[in-house]
Structures are given as structure tokens and as C-alpha cells.
Amino acid sequence: MRTVSSLSFAKQALRNWREVGAVAPSSPKLGERMTELAEVWRAERVVELGPGTGALTTAVLDDLPHTSDYLGLELNGDFVRTLRARHPEHRFEHAPAQEFDFTSIWPDDAGFDVVISGLPWTSFPEALQKSILDNVLPRLRPGGRFATFAYWGFHQLPAGRGFRALLHSRLDGVESSRVLWANLPPAFIYIGRKAP
């Protein structure tokens, strides 16, 4: 399964580098660590941004309580078809994270308590980084957790430093995890909370 996902991922990365922004799906360890830090085990509603071929999704769905809701927002139509076939009981929308209307899924407007992001933030222009956060963070509940990964080394480039500063300006207590060297490329996690 993982080899098929890796091939499909590499094909899409060659076609749409700016959107996919990675050479391979994340490792299972990265997914496990992200869901642990974001405390998915006690979440009621989880939104995943850019699930791709589902590398982080597997860890999220493993930890998600059975009574809780999951929503994946993915820009790439081929990836959405794969995700829907693999997880027919969960909801995947073919939509850009910066435009999605969350009240179309959750009309009570109560928001969600965890965001897991697999987006390639440093390959996005700053305006797109901001418009995604502007659409997502107002719906994150106070005290809710936001987890995203960054590739080690890229975080020192101007785009990486800019994104880190943006996260610090929008979330409370942003921390960085240890580097997971076995990921391709090595990556670490930013975890922050919405101010209560």
C-alpha cells in the first residue's frame, strides 16, 4: 500500500510541485507524533489540511474517538479519489483550504478542536499562508491544537522563518518537536494552541 502511495505521490509531485511540495509521503512515525502532540485521542472534531495519499490520515483515524468527526480538505482530485476509496466512512472534500466553508459541514458553527496540517507552507507565497490561516483559525475552538510539520533545513530559509513567525503571531505557545531523522526529508513538528 505504501509503495503504491509513494508512486502516486511522486507522480503528482512532478506535475504540481508548488502544491505537493514534497518528494515522498510522510512517515508513519511523523503521523504518530503529530497526532500525539495534537491530542487527537480527546478531539471531537478534527480537520486535516492536505491529506495527500493519507500518510498522516492513518495515524489521525487510528487515534480519533469513534464518536468524533473527521474532515480532510485536499486540493488534488486524484488524491481525493484515493482517500475516499480507502476511508469510505470519513469525509474528504476536494477543496482549497483557504476557501472552504466549514459551516457547510458543521452548521452549528461550533468549530473544531484540532487541525493537522500536511501543507507545504514554505512553498506557498506569504499571502496564501495567511489566507489559509485566516480561513481556518477563526473556526479553531479556544484552546484547540494546531499541528503542522516542517522539513529540517528548509525552516532556516526566509520562507521557513517567515512561516514560523506567522505561526507565533497567530497561536499561543508554539513549540517545535525533536527532529524525526527517519522521515524523508527529516522533519519536525510545530504545535501551537488557540488562545482560550
Ligand SMILES: C[S@@+](CC[C@H](N)C(=O)[O-])C[C@H]1O[C@@H](n2cnc3c(N)ncnc32)[C@H](O)[C@@H]1O
Ligand atoms: C507535502 S504534501 C503532504 C501530504 C500528506 N499530508 C503527507 O504528509 O504525506 C501536501 C498536500 O497538500 C495539498 N495541498 C496543497 N495546497 C493545498 C490547499 N490550498 N488546500 C488543500 N490542500 C492543499 C497537496 O495537494 C498535497 O496533497
